[in-house]
Amino acid sequence: MRFRTVEMAYVALFVALSVVSIYLVRILPPVMVLGVSVPISLMPMISALAGALLGGRLGVMAMFLYLLLGLIGLPVYAEGTGGLIYIVSPTFGFILGYLLSAYVSAWLVRRKKSLFRFQLGMVVSLLPLYAVGILYMWAILGFYLHKEASLIYIALGMIPYFIKDVAVNLLFAVVAYGVTKRVNLAAPRVG
Template identity: 30%
Template structure:
């Protein structure tokens, strides 16, 4: 007797992954029209907000996949990184660690939300701050090592963190905002996914 295996990705999953990959591209370049909104060649962006939101709403698996898809699209040549850059070089630049951190962030955030069968606002808040901490830890340390090891730029470790302090207020505000709006969207997505699963089984 032959068995029919369940599809690994449903249409709704692919839609959400694509949507967040697109949001990351938008978030990376929202301030590209204003070159003065930069510190150490790193532009202000909405990417931390969307990366955390991906983990909150899509979970660890799909959230991390959406961030990976975003990174791969940029590496393949689409101008989706900050300042409409693309290719491999941005990964090895000062902000490359942040691109990599978004994958880990979405995964960790998603895991925290998934640890509760019915996550409350407190869970979303804890997950969100775990996410922004992950972004800053990976991104800032990567920036420090990138500048000092292969970009031929002398930057002290304390200086690297001082640079990122310029972004902290904005990111903390958006982290709180994301945690506050996430619960209602989360339950809407869950209902949509549940309906999609029922339709898939019935077809």
């Protein structure tokens, strides 16, 4: 698989945004959603945005490199963690879900780059992200940590996070669409 220089730069930009977003969570105040204090994680938005702006191949590559950086031990996961041990963390499934999120977003946006398609891609990309994340959490809690874990209760517990992510993704879909309309004429085609 060969990459042009501009493609490598775009992938590197999204990997860097992913890493920076993890540290932004520490300074951004949480929001209240349905009575739950929800931290402002930007990774669900960044993974969807990577797919929407870079296309499936490059968007997934950016999320894969982010995943790889954490697994080799760099502190790029939540709360500045990393390493192979993170594979048995209940939240690791969400990191795996970022790859699917980028792909789904790219697939929905690629045909017609309209505001509606950006919004659709950015919101629908949350479904596989949460599906993988919730199933992985359930499996790790139940089979590895031997804790009583109900799939329904885990999914219900994620509703405030999902609502926050839908709102953030809708907002950034509008921003991304506006940017692509202005930059598309000058920028080389990626994805």
